[in-house]
Amino acid sequence: xxxxxxxxxxxxxxxxxxxxxxxxxxxxxxxxxxxxxxxxxxxxxxxxxxxxxxxxxxxxxxxxxxxxxxxxxxxxxxxxxxxxxxxxxxxxxxxxxxxxxxxxxxxxxxxxxxxxxxxxxxxxxxxxxxxxxxxxxxxxxxxxxxxxxxxx
Numbered sequence: 001x002x003x004x005x006x007x008x009x010x011x012x013x014x015x016x017x018x019x020x021x022x023x024x025x026x027x028x029x030x031x032x033x034x035x036x037x038x039x040x041x042x043x044x045x046x047x048x049x050x051x052x053x054x055x056x057x058x059x060x061x062x063x064x065x066x067x068x069x070x071x072x073x074x075x076x077x078x079x080x081x082x083x084x085x086x087x088x089x090x091x092x093x094x095x096x097x098x099x100x101x102x103x104x105x106x107x108x109x110x111x112x113x114x115x116x117x118x119x120x121x122x123x124x125x126x127x128x129x130x131x132x133x134x135x136x137x138x139x140x141x142x143x144x145x146x147x148x149x150x151x152x
Contacts, residue, residue, distance in 0.1 A: 009037055010046040012103055018079075018096040019103060021069075022047040025089055027054055027061040032068055034109050040090065047090060048106070062086055069093060073105050 011022045024038055029051035038049045054064035062082050070080045075097060085091030095102050 009048075009103075009107055011037055011048045012106060014099050015094065017094060019094075019099050019106070020083060021093045021095060021106060023065065023069075023085075023091045023093055024049050025061060025065055025091055026051045027056040029053055032064075034072070059086070062091070065091065065093065069095070072109050073102065 013020045013022075022040075024040070024047040026049070030053070032052050033050070035049035035051060037046050039045070040047050050065065050068065052061055052064045052068060054061040066077060066080045066082060069075075070077045073080075073095065075095065079096040081094050081096075083092040083094045095106075
């Protein structure tokens, strides 16, 4: 067994201590979550897309990434550490533990959750789909027809 044997999915690689995960972090997001695998330019090939509400100031987003990955994988925070990319969107995070179990857990968490409007279907099925416009001229799109919002 080599120390750098690749695993599936492509954003993982086996190390002597566990698994190294390539992450593309989007800070200041509306929600915390995993958006699945994203393609990158070579030599990286792919990364796990993660969105966090934390700001990229004084290491807040990096600390939030470590805590988030530990939480979704059921690991202690001491088993998750940032290897490289402290000032970059593309980061490498080391997860200490059984490589096979970590690979399975990450593959499960890499499946993106459907957005609310995708879960209801493209037609909206009578539910709220989104907004058009900005400010006081915003209009809600519901059940296939536009209704203007009342002005204050």
